[in-house]
Amino acid sequence: MDFKELEKFIAIAKEAGASELKYQNEDKKFGISFPIAGATPVTAQVMSAPVAAPTTVAAGTATNDGALEVTCPFVGTFYRSPSPEDAVYAKVGDRVTKGQVLCIVEAMKIMNEIESDVSGEIVEICVENETYVEFGQVLFKVKP
Structure with a gap:
């Protein structure tokens, strides 16, 4: 998944009201948490790793x-x-x-x-x- 696709994926999840989004493929894992109104800003972490372990x-x-x-x-x-x-x-x-x-x-x-x-x-x-x-x-x- 390239960066543009990832941005679209995040926007769709956010618009749908998701509180958290996780994505994993063969060599990448991505996790992001969306804030609840009045809470802290969005946090994200991207890691390179095999599927078996992030x-x-x-x-x-x-x-x-x-x-x-x-x-x-x-x-x-x-x-x-x-x-x-x-x-x-x-x-x-x-x-x-x-x-x-x-x-x-x-x-x-x-x-x-x-x-x-x-x-x-x-x-x-x-x-x-x-x-x-x-x-x-x-x-x-x-x-x-």
């Missing part, structure tokens, strides 16, 4: 023990599982593959699955569940 996080620098750091691509709330009743995506000692979902970071009311950019073993989870995370904060350490 956000792929590149591994950061290697630590002294050879582990690679998976960092947060934006600010939000960190969740280890898709819902409180579900099992966690990854725990210390798990073997993960490139592209595997490690967690969710909620940003602007959009749940963003964070994938590993490397295959290896989770050696440390650096964030507590349901806590606020910052851009660039280390979420996981993965030893290839």
